[in-house]
Amino acid sequence: MEPQVLLDLKNVNKVFGNNHVLRDINLQIERGKFITFLGPSGCGKTTLLRSIAGFYTVDEGEVWIDGKQVNDLPPYKRGTPMVFQEYALFPHMTVFDNIAYGLDIKKRPEEEIEKRVKGALAQVKLTGLEGRYPHEMSGGQQQRVAMARALVMNSPIILLDEPLSNLDAKLREEVRVELRGIQQDLGLTVIYVTHDQLEALSMSDYVVVFNKGAIDQYGTPHEIYYEPRTQYVADFIGTTNFIEATVLEHNEREALVSYGKETPTKVLAKVLVNKGEQVLLSVRPESLRINHPDGGEFCIRATVKSSMFLGEKERYFLEDNAGKEWIVDAYDIGQTHYTGEVVITASADKLHLIKKNND
Structure with a gap:
């Protein structure tokens, strides 16, 4: 053999x-x-x-x-x-x-x-x-x-x-x-x-x-x-949104993190982290949803600044109250065009924890 x-x-x-x-x-x-x-x-x-x-x-x-x-x-x-x-x-x-x-x-x-x-x-x-x-x-x-x-x-x-x-x-x-x-x-x-x-x-x-x-x-x-696994890979491959967060609790598989003034969220953690450590959450544009009725563990308010038609999807560029920019891809083209203030949501399993500046 x-x-x-x-x-x-x-x-x-x-x-x-x-x-x-x-x-x-x-x-x-x-x-x-x-x-x-x-x-x-x-x-x-x-x-x-x-x-x-x-x-x-x-x-x-x-x-x-x-x-x-x-x-x-x-x-x-x-x-x-x-x-x-x-x-x-x-x-x-x-x-x-x-x-x-x-x-x-x-x-x-x-x-x-x-x-x-x-x-x-x-x-x-x-x-x-x-x-x-x-x-x-x-x-x-x-x-x-x-x-x-x-x-x-x-x-x-x-x-x-x-x-x-x-x-x-x-x-x-x-x-x-x-x-x-x-x-x-x-x-x-x-x-x-x-x-x-x-x-x-x-x-x-x-x-x-x-x-x-x-x-x-x-x-x-x-x-x-x-x-x-690293900030470099997340940034180099495709488009992503980075969220700065702090580890509140953790075990071998999960970490409870806080970001801004939002409610702490439990996310999967495939890298070793420490309590109090500053980390990044990476979430892809297609994993975020705008004004979705089911909501999600991750939730933040933002304002639509512009959008771009990309064939099978519409890409939205938004800004939250803290001035952070967001990119969201919506596939319900022809059904809804989002403007003004909206709510961005995602399920916790779409948030991927990585270490900061690990390049």
Whole structure:
């Protein structure tokens, strides 16, 4: 039986000059999962991807792939084909020859090469285009060729470095669905680098959020979005409302918190807190409701300042009596348009407690 953990990173560090780019990275990735490295430019996500591929040598720590330590192995011996942002296709080669390049280097039999290349072409929906050259293809087609070149190697891990960033919005969405479909159909292990939150949340089994060379959180898209562990993650992923609060009581699972002059509220607490500690509550705009008849444990009065139509929802911008700004998403479009003074409510399970300034 194959080991479930395919990639194991142990205390990985990388330094460029005075810049500590990767800080004590510890991460285990299971076979057959789609993992996204997410973060802003310069956070270390691409450096880690290249370190896994072998293009960079880590300064400290160990890289294990499929039960073998690969620190000293060159890229071509690691079995980690990489799809680059620029696609890196050979302009003088046909689509077929581009895809077959890695197999040619390994001196595979011609019969095997033809069979595997045709299979990869079918997987990325490019059958019949094998005789074309890169300049004769659209950006989306070139991206598919790059993906096919990785697929044809039958490698345990495929690495993708922002492969969709050069495509327009509609094509990005189409290729995003195709990539996820290929990964699920073939049971591939994919590590995908992006700064696009929508890509990360919509494609991944797990998301790794990077902050200044370190991992701030590793979890499912739902956990990353609704249960951020740090202020950085809550602020970086999507839009949220922060509420400054004080811990009045706490146990292993819950904390009773107060905020402003409102009635204390009991919320889930997945981080260790102390009595009297100043914390933040994070609540997403879609988790708040305006003038809802059922109310909720969280309740505050505010005044609508403006609104914005966003297709499936209306986004409201409000201000409470203390001058704090709020963002609320309402989905009852066409039924009610809110103006003036309103009541914002939420159930307590929508309030997520995090530590302040934990970045």
